[in-house]
Amino acid sequence: MSEPQRHAACQCGQLNITVKGNPDFAVACHCIACQRRTGSPFGIGAYYRRDQVESIDGNVKTFDRVAESGRNLSNHFCPDCGTNLYWTLEMRPDHMGIALGCFDDPQFVQPVRTIWTEHQHAWIHLPDDLPAFEKAVPPS
């Protein structure tokens, strides 16, 4: 059976990424930086191995920062519409996180855990059986 191929893009469509296969996992993150970069109450990243990335097309701008965990992280965004399409991180050098909201169909995967719940808003209720961590999880 052939592997699924999925496409994600920024809002204006200038920056595109195509991946093959399924993500290793997805995580819902409530950290302040995810709230800031997305403007949303929380972000969700689908984590793919780098060798699953078939193509990245378009102009990209990178913002390097130190995550709340103390580890380095780079946000890669569209210079035209600002969408932070994907990120690379010191914690998981073989992976990249892709913003779940940017996929053509974002319903294809559910988070396996939720992190930085110490910053979670009171009005957000995630499934009770979703493993939740007050801070980041240790690198595995």
Add this chain to the structure above:
Amino acid sequence: MAKKPRTYEGGCLCGDIRYTVTAEPEFPHICSCTMCRRWSGAPTTAWVEFPLANFQWNGPGGEPRYFRSSEKSQRGNCGTCGSAICVVDDGYKNISLVMGSLDRPNLIVPDVQHSYKSFRPKWWHPEVGKAKVS
């Protein structure tokens, strides 16, 4: 006697874009539309409006970088770090800020309005309108 409005401050991840507004927040709500989803990369975006008359950009980067996302609407992001900041509709008296840009987003709780609710991830159920300001 009318209560004096609070001052709300916020900005982007890198600090280039900063704002301050002293006014009552209007129409805090969440939206799961495809446009908000793609722009933010998040499943659902939270919004709050303030009168432009009371609003100031006061960071080193000045105003956000604007992208015309629809005929009568522009979306603003930080040009340095990409953070989502706002929507400005042509001719409208208010600016719409993403709540994630607020320094203290807990001060405002979205109302029951959930635009394009059916587009949200099916596994999550925001309890908007039920929570208290913390």
